Structures are given as C-alpha cells and as structure tokens.
Amino acid sequence: MPQDNHHIFADGKLSRSEDTLRIDTLAGEMKHLPVESVGTLYLHGQIDFNTRTLGLLNDYGTTVHVFGWNDYYKGSYLPKRQHQSGNTVVEQVRAYDDQDRRMPIARSMIQASMHNMRSNLKYYDTRDHEFGDAIERIEQQQELVADIADIQELRGAEATARKAYYGCFDDVLRDPFELSRREYNPPSNETNALISFLNAMVYTTCVSAIRKTALDPTIGYVHEPGDRRFTLSLDIADIFKPILADRVLFRLVNRRQLNLDDFERELEGCLLNEGGRLTVLEAYEETLDETVAHPRLNRNVSYKTLVQTDVYSLKKHILTGEPYRPTERWW
Amino acid sequence: MFVLITYDVPADRTGIYRKLLRKHLEHIQYSVFHGDITKGQLVTIIHEIEDQLKSDDSIYIFQAEVSAAVECTVLGDAEEPGQRFT
Numbered sequence: 476m477p478q479d480n481h482h483i484f485a486d487g488k489l490s491r492s493e494d495t496l497r498i499d500t501l502a503g504e505m506k507h508l509p510v511e512s513v514g515t516l517y518l519h520g521q522i523d524f525n526t527r528t529l530g531l532l533n534d535y536g537t538t539v540h541v542f543g544w545n546d547y548y549k550g551s552y553l554p555k556r557q558h559q560s561g562n563t564v565v566e567q568v569r570a571y572d573d574q575d576r577r578m579p580i581a582r583s584m585i586q587a588s589m590h591n592m593r594s595n596l597k598y599y600d601t602r603d604h605e606f607g608d609a610i611e612r613i614e615q616q617q618e619l620v621a622d623i624a625d626i627q628e629l630r631g632a633e634a635t636a637r638k639a640y641y642g643c644f645d646d647v648l649r650d651p652f653e654l655s656r657r658e659y660n661p662p663s664n665e666t667n668a669l670i671s672f673l674n675a676m677v678y679t680t681c682v683s684a685i686r687k688t689a690l691d692p693t694i695g696y697v698h699e700p701g702d703r704r705f706t707l708s709l710d711i712a713d714i715f716k717p718i719l720a721d722r723v724l725f726r727l728v729n730r731r732q733l734n735l736d737d738f739e740r741e742l743e744g745c746l747l748n749e750g751g752r753l754t755v756l757e758a759y760e761e762t763l764d765e766t767v768a769h770p771r772l773n774r775n776v777s778y779k780t781l782v783q784t785d786v787y788s789l790k791k792h793i794l795t796g797e798p799y800r801p802t803e804r805w806w
Numbered sequence: 807m808f809v810l811i812t813y814d815v816p817a818d819r820t821g822i823y824r825k826l827l828r829k830h831l832e833h834i835q836y837s838v839f840h841g842d843i844t845k846g847q848l849v850t851i852i853h854e855i856e857d858q859l860k861s862d863d864s865i866y867i868f869q870a871e872v873s874a875a876v877e878c879t880v881l882g883d884a885e886e887p888g889q890r891f892t
Contacts, residue, residue: 479842483892493825498892506892511830512841753891760890 489524560689587801591717612639661744673720681708808873
C-alpha cells in the first residue's frame with residue numbers, strides 16, 4: 476500500500492477536520508492530508524495538536540515522529556497497537572534470553588550490516604577509488620563472525636569493520652566535505668552532521684516498520700536492551716544505514732546538491748540548517764521509494780518495503796524458526 | 807494505482823464529496839482530487855460515492871494501473887501535486 480511519509484516543516488496547528496488531517500500554518504495556509512494514505516508524519520516545526528488529532532492518527536495507525544531543536548530526534552507518538560500478540564513478545568524475549576537463539580540472530584544481523592558496508596565500498600572501488608585494504612579488513616571481520624560466541628566480541632567485530640568503513644568516507648566525499656573521525660553529540664563537522672541526521676531518519680524508518688508488527692521495539696539482539704531507546708530499531712537500522720543513509724550522503728555531496736551554506740555552526744557543533752534538511756529529506760524520501768527486483772518475492776519492492784520485510788522475516792524466525800534473512804544488498 | 811476524480815454536483819452537495827474524497831486523496835483544485843492508492847481503496851471510494859449519489863450528481867474517475875506512467879505538468883501558480891513537505 477502506498478503509505479507516504481509526510482514532513483511538516485512549517486509552524487502551526489495539526490487538527491482533525493472532516494475525518495481527516497488538517498494543517499494550518501502560521502503563515503496562514505491551510506492544507507488537508509489524506510489520512511488514509513499518510514503512513515508516517517514527521518514534525519520538524521513547532522506544531523500544536525490535541526487529543527482528537529491523536530485519536531484520528533490512532534484510528535489509522537499513523538506514527539508521528541517528533542523532532543526538536545535543530546532537528547534532534549525527540550521521540551515518537553506510536554498509535555495504539557494494531558497488532559497485539561503476547562505470544563510474539565514472549566517468544567521475542569525468550570530468543571533474547573537464550574544464547575543459542577540470540578547469537579545466530581545477532582550474527583546474521585552483523586553479517587548483513589558488514590555485507591552492506593562492503594558492497595558500498597566495492598561500488599566505489601570500481602569507480603576510481605582504492606579501497607582494497609578496507610574491503611579486506613571488513614571481509615576478515617565477516618569471516619570471524621561465524622565463530623564468535625560472545626555478544627560483546629561480536630559488537631567488537633562490527634566496530635572494527637565500521638571503523639575501516641568510515642575510514643574510506645573521506646576519500647569518497649568530494650571536497651570540502653571531509654571525515655577524519657566519526658563524532659556526534661554534537662556532530663563536529665558537516666559530514667558528521669549529515670551522517671547523524673540521516674542515521675536518525677533510518678532509525679525512525681525502522682521504528683515505524685517495527686510498529687507494524689507485534690514485536691517489542693525495546694528488545695534487540697545485537698544491542699543490549701537499556702532504557703529510553705528502541706534497541707531493536709538500532710539493530711535493524713545498522714543493517715540499513717549503508718543502503719539508505721550512506722549512499723544518500725555520497726550522492727548529495729558528490730553531485731554538489733549540498734554545500735557548506737546548508738549548515739550552521741553553533742557551540743562547537745555543526746548542524747544542518749532548514750534548507751539543508753529539506754534537500755537531504757527529499758533525497759532520502761526518493762531513496763525509500765526506489766525499487767529493486769526481489770528474487771524471493773518475485774516482484775519489485777521499494778527500499779522502504781525492504782525494511783518492512785526484514786522485520787517480518789525476523790518475526791517469522793522468532794515465532795516459527797524459519798530462517799531469518801536480513802537484507803543484504805544483492806543488486 | 808493512479809486515480810484522478812472530479813465531481814460536478816449541485817452547490818449544496820459539494821461538501822459531501824469533498825469530505826469523502828479528502829480522506830483518501832489529495833485535494834488539488836476545488837472539485838479535483840488525485841492520489842496514488844490501492845485497488846481496494848478505490849473500491850471503498852466508489853462504494854462511498856455510490857451511497858451518496860443523487861440525481862444531478864456526476865463524478866468522473868480516471869485511473870491508471872501504474873502511477874508512474876502518468877505525467878503531470880503544472881502551469882501557473884500552483885504547487886506540484888504529491889508534495890510530501892509542508
């Protein structure tokens with residue numbers, strides 16, 4: 476079903492009117508959104524809304540992601556669960572608690588994540604870059620993964636691979652963009668700001684996808700469940716970051732769709748300004764809509780659907796033991 | 807699939823169809839709506855319209871299997887349809 480994401484940058488009011496969503500901006504514009512076709516709402520501006528609006532969003536299962544100051548991810552309003560299944564949650568926790576079940580899931584997630592990093596590098600390796608060393612280092616880690624029996628070691632392998640991966644960014648990115656080291660909280664330069672923003676978008680995409688199932692987003696397999704964050708989304712997001720975030724980053728920078736004017740520096744940090752965010756989001760949304768031929772489903776599916784099928788596959792694996800196939804770029 | 811729906815109904819009845827269509831489709835001009843929806847959604851819309859039909863009401867539905875096959879040109883001071891940003 477075409478369920479578009481809708482981003483609201485304007486300040487104003489979101490209300491329920493004539494059984495659908497209505498936006499009144501402070502600039503005096505009014506717009507109706509077809510509630511049936513809006514999959515997820517992203518609020519970037521200052522928006523007022525009331526419980527009647529939330530009720531409507533609830534009825535249609537629309538997720539709302541809220542972004543705060545300088546577009547830092549603030550949180551999500553998740554509709555009342557459409558899919559309730561105690562059975563699924565119990566099985567999900569059991570799989571987490573049982574090393575023999577947790578490790579294979581975690582391993583295949585990390586494998587997929589490394590595979591996707593490697594395939595990005597391979598793509599640029601064939602296009603006048605020399606990434607042989609980094610590719611080899613990632614491959615070494617991939618080989619190690621199969622024998623690792625400890626979750627921390629597994630995360631260590633992932634970190635090593637990711638370090639090699641990020642090490643290549645500087646080379647791919649056209650000047651003046653550079654990445655000497657990955658830094659966040661706050662991002663220290665333009666590239667770090669872009670990576671942080673895109674990663675946050677991938678994370679919210681995963682939150683929305685997980686919400687469409689009965690899975691509990693707080694119980695993940697690679698990351699340790701903690702407080703205040705959706706660990707399962709972090710797990711899934713790691714698989715998709717190279718596909719969704721990094722490729723968009725490379726494209727935007729190398730085609731010069733972004734330049735240094737799209738950022739603002741404040742308090743030792745660097746963040747995208749509004750124009751920059753809009754450019755990035757347009758590119759990100761386009762990427763979500765991009766389609767590839769899926770070998771098992773026998774049809775074309777969008778990248779957004781791939782996130783969804785990944786989550787379905789995980790759920791099926793947890794419930795029935797059918798093999799979990801995290802998305803590894805095959806195209 | 808791509809759908810374009812227009813209506814021509816007596817003035818006091820326009821609200822009925824506007825309200826009904828806004829839920830599913832993007833409102834691009836006074837009596838013109840468009841959207842990328844599923845076949846099932848279209849069936850729902852058609853049923854909802856049929857429940858409201860009276861004499862003098864007329865409604866056109868244009869549809870195409872693949873929304874990407876329809877090209878749209880906007881002239882003048884109007885927003886591109888299908889905007890995902892507000």
